[in-house]
Amino acid sequence: MSEPVLSVRDLVVEIPTRHGVLRPVDGVSYDIAAGEILGVVGESGAGKSMTGNAVIGLLDRPARIASGEVLLQGQPIHQLQGAALRKLRGRHMGMIFQDPLTSLNPLLTVGDQLTETIQEHLDLSASQAHERAIAALDEVGIPAARQRIDSYPHEFSGGMRQRVVIALALCAEPELIIADEPTTALDVSVQAQIIALLRRLCRERGVAVMLVTHDMGVIAEAADRVAVMYAGRLAELGPVREVVTQARHPYTAGLMASTPVASQGQKRLRQIPGAMPRLDAVPAGCAFHPRCERAQARCRQAPGPTLQACDGRAACWFPITHEQEATL
Amino acid sequence: MSALIRVENLVRDFDVSKPWLNRVIERLPRAKLRAVADVSFEIEERSVYALVGESGSGKSTIGRIIAGLIPASAGRVVIDGVDIVDQGGPDAVRSELQMIFQDPYASLNPRWKVRDIIAEPVAVRGERTQGLAEKLLEQVGLSATDAGKFPHEFSGGQRQRICIARALASNPKIIICDEPTSALDVSVQSQVLNLMSDLREEMGLTYLFISHDLTVVRHMADRIGVLYLGSLVEEAPRDRLFDAPKHPYTRMLFDAAPRMDAFGREVDPPKGEIPDAINPPPGCPYHPRCPLATQICKEEHPAPRMIGETRVRCHHAE
Structure with missing residues (x-):
């Protein structure tokens, strides 16, 4: 196996506040290989977007990477700043945000925005960059790209706009794409188109994709592996099929059971009692223990379970084994 | 069984014309957007x-x-x-009807106490409200002491419970829920959906449930209407609709929805x-995207028929 495109090691993001230091990301480690889609799921506040922003160096102050490292193709990038970081972004890492309208400049045509990005990162003449921009639009499935290249963002529909954003992220041929809820603002039929597009690009160009979303259905369909986050920590990490059908962490199992489709035909949905702890009140030990029906004394004691300390798949002292699941 | 709500041939147009002066100078006609086109159903x-339906289908x-x-x-x-519509507004039935909106952050006044x-x-009807808020809060799974708090002290799921x-x-018979759980996380969504099911049983409520999420609709609804560009293209009891969708749009919607068991599914999007x-296609509104479309679909809007x-x-469903 070749070197992973992205390696995140024990990443900790801290936000110092007047009432103490918050840790929205707390000791997260994972790898993404070329041509692989890693899905990152979790509820709001679980730290999934914060992880993506930390990787690409977009943390807003006062949030900062407190410890751990981020390696892009073996090179540490977590300490880069300013010009060095800007050189990396776009050229080696692309980003796709949730809302395509706010990630495009409304005053520039999509062609201007694409050629600007291309010329910034690649050594091409204006006309070469223009041709390349057309090719990029063509690749993401925008019909009549040669005519549409002089259109402004508002002249595109939501789905087409998201395609432009994907073209923008891809045009300098980065090795890593971070897609933060790329389909959340779109309708189902358009969402299916965008997922198919992401998967095709990933397969054809061998780009590593980090797909951040709260939608388990999207993950199940698009991702190769999935990382489940809870209160800033990884709860479970594994191949998507195994995590979805044979969840080992009680939180993952609860999450699966509470999506309506999983409990088809049942009158009531399984529900996880309570809510995710606030960042200033993460309990000691396993962050999930107050809501967990399997919790025992060990779960309440620090240090809490981590993937490394447990079986590498679920950060749980008492994971659900497959035999037990059959009786549930 | 009598219908509590009967909607017949409902139409709603929005005027999306340019301002008067632009119309005169540019010689533009008035523009109309038909958000709801000839919709009939009974609840x-x-x-x-x-x-x-998807965005712009007229469901809200x-x-x-x-x-x-x-x-x-x-x-x-x-x-x-x-x-x-005829009798000058819904004042006569106002108290029987209530609505729950999508965004629990926007639908509660931040300066008012929950009580x-x-x-x-x-209170607007001049009736006694002593102890009412406390009783209702307990009914929706919050505590009576929450009545003295402000909305910002609650999480999204708790706010939706307050809504x-x-x-x-007001003891309504009908509650119109417009995407009530779209802004909530899955685990909170299941709590709210369960609460809504329980209340329906206890209080004999009727829900009009508006959503784009097929899995939620499948869980909650008895009968489902599918909207496309303001037209009700298909309507059926839940199991009928999901087991045997007739309209090509409904089928497309079902195929496109992400599924938890569809690992690495390769489908044609x-x-x-x-x-x-504003300029809908002539004939059946779905014909430009429809795999079954023929000449008649481009010319004639199909009338509703029962299968x-x-x-x-x-025209072609069977």
Whole structure:
């Protein structure tokens, strides 16, 4: 196996506040290989977007990477700043945000925005960059790209706009794409188109994709592996099929059971009692223990379970084994 | 079984013309957007009727017309025997109807205490509200002491519970829920959906449930109507619709929805997007994207017809 495109090691993001230091990301480690889609799921506040922003160096102050490292193709990038970081972004890492309208400049045509990005990162003449921009639009499935290249963002529909954003992220041929809820603002039929597009690009160009979303259905369909986050920590990490059908962490199992489709035909949905702890009140030990029906004394004691300390798949002292699941 | 809500040939147009001066100078005609086009359906008492569709399909507009928030352009809406379009607004049935909105952050007044928010629908009628908010808060799974707090002290799921408590305050028969769980996380969504199911059983409520999420609709609804560009293209009891969808749009919607068991599914994604509602295609609105479309689909808007229990507007469905 070749070197992973992205390696995140024990990443900790801290936000110092007047009432103490918050840790929205707390000791997260994972790898993404070329041509692989890693899905990152979790509820709001679980730290999934914060992880993506930390990787690409977009943390807003006062949030900062407190410890751990981020390696892009073996090179540490977590300490880069300013010009060095800007050189990396776009050229080696692309980003796709949730809302395509706010990630495009409304005053520039999509062609201007694409050629600007291309010329910034690649050594091409204006006309070469223009041709390349057309090719990029063509690749993401925008019909009549040669005519549409002089259109402004508002002249595109939501789905087409998201395609432009994907073209923008891809045009300098980065090795890593971070897609933060790329389909959340779109309708189902358009969402299916965008997922198919992401998967095709990933397969054809061998780009590593980090797909951040709260939608388990999207993950199940698009991702190769999935990382489940809870209160800033990884709860479970594994191949998507195994995590979805044979969840080992009680939180993952609860999450699966509470999506309506999983409990088809049942009158009531399984529900996880309570809510995710606030960042200033993460309990000691396993962050999930107050809501967990399997919790025992060990779960309440620090240090809490981590993937490394447990079986590498679920950060749980008492994971659900497959035999037990059959009786549930 | 009598229908509690009957919607007949409902039409709603929005004027999307340019300003008067532009129209004169540029010689433009008035432009009209038909958000709801000839929609008819009935909701039986104590049932859950769901409207699904993508953005721009008119599902929220229908909900708002039934709630009396906006008037209809044509057609009839009969609630409990009273026609709210003809008889000058929904005042006669106002207290029987309540609404829950999508965004629990925007639908609660941040300067009011929860007690006042919940009691308002009763207070405006000049009735006693002593202890009402406390009772309702407990009913929706919060504590009576929460009545003295402000909305910002609650999480999204708890706020939606407060919205539900407010909707219940005036003892309504009908609750119109416009995407009630779209802004919530999955684990909180399941809590709210369970609460809504319980309340329906306890209080004999009727829900009009508006959502784009097929899995939620499948869980909640008894009967489902599928909207496309303002037309009700298919309507059927839940199991009928999901087991045997008739309209090609419904099938496309089901195929496109992400599924938890579809690992690495390679499907042809649906073609095209919803057309511009100001200049809808002639004939059947779905024909430019439809795999079954023939000449007749381009010319004639199909009339609703029954296939078994399913009412479908398509020339070719069988």
